[in-house]
Amino acid sequence: MATTYRTCPRTGLQFDLAAEKLIRWNAVAGVLWLLVGGCTALLVILTRWPAIKLLPADQFYLILTAHGIDMLILWIIFFEIAVLYFASSTLLRCRIATPKVAWAGFWLMVVGGIMTNVAIFQGGSSVMFTSYVPMQAAPHFYLGIILFAVGALIGTGVFFGTLVVAKREKTYTGSLPLVTFGAMTAAIIAVFTILSGAAILIPTFLWSVGLIKEIDPQLYRMVWWALGHSSQQINVAAHVSIWYLVAAVAFGAKPLSEKVSRFAFLLYILFLQLASAHHLLSDPGMSAEWKVLNTSYFMYFAVLASMIHGFTVPGAIEAAQRKKGFNNGLFEWLRKAPWGNPMFSGMFISLVGFGFIGGISGVVLGTEQINMLMHNTFYVPGHFHATVVVGTTLAFMSITYLLVPTVFKREMIFPKLCQIQPYLYGLSMIVLSLVMMGAGTLGVSRRHWDMAFSGAPFQYEWPGAAYLMMGLTGIFGVIAVIGGGLWILLVVGSLLFGKKLDGGATHDKPVPIPDQTVAASASATGSQEHTNVAGTVVLAMTLLVCFVLYYFVNWKYLSEVWGLS
């Protein structure tokens, strides 16, 4: 089959047209699921807002189940497949391996996603994203997720195949670019995740149709979380790759050192899959020794990896900016950054929000004993809205401001609104995460329809502050939904009505990446360009101080509760 390539006249990126079409369709499918997820988000938030309490209980749990599945699985993984194809075929300037197989994977994901949603909206599968047994959903709820996972597995297979194609057809020399390397770690974690998912969801599907009698509820939780948390680790590897990508595109930033950044990605592969453990810290079935060892990914080595990226990404930007002459004081490089470019502002809010809010809260939540203060409270969704939404979703949104003009060949409409969008969405989501965590610290439960416990044999009155936090959750949740809705409008509007851009010349042979030599470039790494990244050191130390203080404050809280042994 003949392959046609196109070189984008604005960015110089080269696209295999078959890959480009796959990137477009996967990204659009992701955005459509985000739309469904966003509508369900609004209904969830308006129900948990005590002053409004929109939906009745049965509809609330149904919508909450849909919100979890559509956001955490469908939106994110469709978009990730697009990112994988971009990071392989586009960045390596090669043809995509087996596009027909990739389309089969895409349609499996579409069919699976719709099937699970049909099951949820039929009403008999309000079992939440986690679907803990022995609570049972309709068989097609599980079957849909299984089909989707098979499709995603095919997508990762096509990604690995494309890496092989690039190597064999010599479209680049030397090692993979860092962004592709990061995407590869995401794909490796994805394979592990999907196999774990198969190990638990296939038996659960057989159980739902009556072929298996019983599934141990504790075992289910352990294996399910190897799917459930690892899938979030795919996101981390993917959005960290996007941070590096944006830094490279917006600043021409080079990693401070390739070795450190790549080693940090490898730590993700080695230790992230143990993340399932920190969902089980308050469970009966595991020993304390097991919990302590596995807590937060084997002695915090994956946390170390994220702390390293949290330093090297802004560090790379700082080095690039200082080289350009923004060298005054500690922060001129940051002050003079292109804050009006939504690709950059979104990426930077994603970085800071993920590190300061999502990262710190996640480690504290994942401490064996402290977990008892927060397990299953509203703190948990507070934490993961800072990681998955501020971190991953916002990073994906920011890269879209690059993808629309390059992959879709359309100019973004309403550039002023585009400038505002990352701030509106990112900042409201950060505040939302904080007030959710605040409510959780006061004990408020997650996945709970009624703070007033109407119909219960007793009464329990939450502290007034808890109601205040839930009210703020409502307000900032609605603002965040507006910010997310604005992004969907801008993207879909640009795809339909944006000014068409020149696609550039097409050719039937790929133009390989020119051989990189030190002589051809002024320097090999960010550190060689500019050795002193003092501003980043200050940012990193600020993170550490917040981290240490918050960590020990929680031990103090713990020491004040009832004795437990």
Added chain:
Amino acid sequence: MSAILPPSERLWWKQPISGQEWAWIGIAFVWAMIMFVMMVYWHINGKQNLSNEVYRTTTEMFQAKTDAFVKENTIRTETDLNIPVVKPNAKNEAYLLAHLWAWYPILELEAGKTYKIHLSSVDYNHGFSLQPVNINIQVIPGYEHVVKMTPTKAGTYAIVCNEYCGIGHHTMLGRIYVK
């Protein structure tokens, strides 16, 4: 080279690492180790550690044990539903059963005493969330978790269910009295 191009030096793992990067890696590593040691330390010196005492059980067995405990130790009943209020026996053992959608029975404890509370569910997963103390423990059918608790202050405490367990989840409110 920039992060979207192959590294200019093929042997990227031989590049030097700048001092600031090394320093941050060192600090982050030490912090990770401190956090790890902190959990071990708390097991030795802390007073809040989740019990490791767990037995496999069945819904019938746990129901029977709870019924026997309630029958022997009930001191009064409360509400229109005649929910038994139970004082733990001389060995300070108590049973707390989670089912759709209630915690059974009501327990009456004394501040400063240490109790062995046997926790389990006879249907779905439930969440033991003691309020306003804010202690949260997962309750899983088939597992009898024996948690030692020492109440610190007299008062009326609520047990909220914080693991989603179906349409009546929000009505699943239990009670513990501490005298």
